[in-house]
Amino acid sequence: MDKTKESCRAFVDALASSAPTPGGGGAAALAGALGTALGNMVGSLTVGKKKYAHVQEEIVALKAKCDALQGELLDQVEADEAGFLPLAKAYRIPKEDPDRERILEEATVAACAAPLRIMELCCEAIDCMAAFAAKGSRLALSDAGCGAVLCKAALQAASLNVFVNTATLHNRVLAEELNRKADRMLKEYCPLADGIFEEVRGNYL
Secondary structure (H helix, E strand, C coil): CCHHHCCHHHHHHHHHCCCCCCCHHHHHHHHHHHHHHHHHHHHHHHCCCHHHHHHHHHHHHHHHHHHHHHHHHHHHHHHHHHHHHHHHHHCCCCCCCCCHHHHHHHHHHHHCHHHHHHHHHHHHHHHHHHHHHHHCCHHHHHHHHHHHHHHHHHHHHHHHHHHHHHCCCCCHHHHHHHHHHHHHHHHHHHHHHHHHHHHHHHCCC
8 A cells, every 4th residue: 555645644653653664764755755845845936936037947847857756755655665575574484494595685685775766866856955945936945955954864764774684685795785875875965965954054044
């Protein structure tokens, strides 16, 4: 069941329960979608304003990109669940089963896919937040800052869902490759999101 079609309260209740999903990955995807939507709000308040006519074409393109990012991030809530449930099932395989380690390893690798994709999407969204903060309506500048903060949190949260899985992989070469990929995104985009926050904050102090 696509939990993004439930009410906000139902999603939060499910998140707080003992059910295996949604979990950190799904929450990260939703947070990223919310952050992206806040950036898109800046775009919506910019398009059509005479003061911003010189950036209208760029803002319209950014909005189209964010529409796609929002949709894919929401899709990752279900994708994360689909990636995690086979892993949860694999852990219940009896230890004496000769196929257990192979199945567990394959399921662990698969469970990394959605969190990594969430991270990639959040990086793209943070780039959009930077553009919205620089060129969007000054009346909605705080929303661009809020969007950057949420996307950064989603990026970090998703990374933990990568690291918790790579830590158990027997294939350490693959584990380190996935870790490096996640680390590169964190090192590049967390400072960028922080910079957007500080720039926006500086407008009000």
